[in-house]
Amino acid sequence: MHIIFTSDTHGHVYPINYATNCPENAGLFCIAAQISKDGNTLVLDGGDSLQGTPLLSYYLEHKDEYDFNPAAEGFNAMGLDYYTLGNHDFNFGYDAILDFVTAMNATLISANVEDKRNALGIKKHVIHTLEDGTKVGITGAVTGYVNVWEHKDHLTELVVSDPIEAIKKELEIMKDKCDITVCIYHGGFEEDLSSGKLLSDTTENQACKIMRELGFDIVLTGHQHMAVEGISIEGSYGVQPPAKAMKYCEVFADKKDGAWDITSRLVPVKEPDAKYAEIAKAHDFMDDINSKIQKWLDEPIGCLEKAIDPEPKLEVAIKGSKVAAIFNQVQLEYTGADFSCTSLSNDPLGLKKDITVRDVLGIYQFSNTVEVKEVTKAVIKQALERCAEYFEIDEDGKLKISNIFLQPKIEHYNYDFYAGLEYVLDITKPLGERVTLLRKLDGTELEDDKTYTLVTSNYRATGTGGYACIGNSKTVKSFPDEMPDLLIDYLRRNSPVKEIVNSKLTVKA
Secondary structure, eight states: OEEEEEOOOTTOOSSEETTTTEEOSOOHHHHHHHOOOOTTEEEEEOSOOSSSSHHHHHHHHHGGGOSSOHHHHHHHHHTOOEEOOOGGGGTTOHHHHHHHHHHOSSEEBOTTEEETTOOSOOBSEEEEEOTTSOEEEEEEEEOTTHHHHSOGGGGSSEEEOOHHHHHHHHHHHHGGGOSEEEEEEEOOOSBOTTTOOBOOSSSSOOHHHHHHHTOOSEEEEOSSOOOEEEEEETTEEEEEOOSTTSEEEEEEEEEETTEEEEEEEEEEOOOOOHHHHHHHHHTGGGHHHHHHHHHHHTOEEEEBSSOBOOOOHHHHHHHOOHHHHHHHHHHHHHHOOSEEEEEOOSSOOOBOSEEEHHHHHHHOOSOOOEEEEEEEHHHHHHHHHHHHTTEEEOTTSOEEEOGGGTSSSOOGGGOEEEESEEEEEETTSOTTOOEEEEEETTSOBOOTTOEEEEEEETTGGGTTTTOHHHHTSEEEEEOOSOHHHHHHHHHHHHOSBOOOOOOEEEEEO
């Protein structure tokens, strides 16, 4: 048996980086050109397909103008057989999922998603018979944290239940009817795969629990964007491809002496070749949307007084980020909150002096909305103590980035910048005691018995990333407009934008 598995492709259909307008070895069409499928091959996907590129952003805003779905075209070209939904696929509501599913040739499998409208054709499991007669039992699930992150309006017709219980039930039904069992799980590994150390006690990622306790032969994971070529836990074999359709997993299962011998590899996506050219030509009906996207991306929207060079991670975490200051200013102005926080990016961010839509979508790649939380001084301090965990002191007495934010996957985005505050992080002090100064920019102290308003992304507002103190705080107001749109509007109204100073951060070592 041969499995080709993708996950977290995030709208990457063509081999192009839209933010830089440069080619890159990635995309569903390139994978379609590269893979080979026969009667003993299954092509599977683990979700997060509808969010992540301007192609899908533009399409979802104008989908009524087209009779195709770009992501579905990519998967159909690959010959996808079965897939499940990822948490980001819920970001745009039921109708966007229905549009995608309707355009797909593959079968949607999800044991823990109930469709009240019964229009998505969700299967809880399937048993697929290969050409050689092997019966493959397949089920799937999405992380239950959809219920934590997603807007309630997007879940009125969909119910996401506990993934463990759901896939356990399907496994019991199908295990005696098939030769080998496969779980497509849009969730990651909650343990360090080298040491076994528990990374988080939340239920966002539960792949290790699934592998250890349920007994699937193969568990195909996603969500974390980690490259896991192959790991065996208690006789269950797991893999995970990185994001953005830059690599895919190949899994091989052969029966030897009555037992399955399972191996795998991660395959880098190659640059476009003649076969890719054939696929692209067969999809030339998509040229119109591509040309419109490029025109839209290059539309001037405003300017800065001075360009911002790409910001090195450690340097800006210590001194503050000019890009983050803009994000925070947009959030403060839009909501009128007392304070704002926004996260560091995994990629070095900068902005040219003259700004286009492409530039904005390049520096803010998510469809986050904003929420205002009611917080106390204690909550803000606790959140800043989590930020202070980003730093360690090396043997030479210099600051470095803690491995907590680098392993098992890079999570710079879990370090936040705060606006409206003056604060000091003293890294020489123990964890939990590093915030040594906390006050407003005008020098007045925050009061212990007073509440304040804090605006942040809907992602951080859930408490994700170690910020349960924020997640547990009362939500004052949620806003429907997405941050990229707010940024574009702000730049149009305020150009030329001067350097913004809306915080005072000091990091001591």
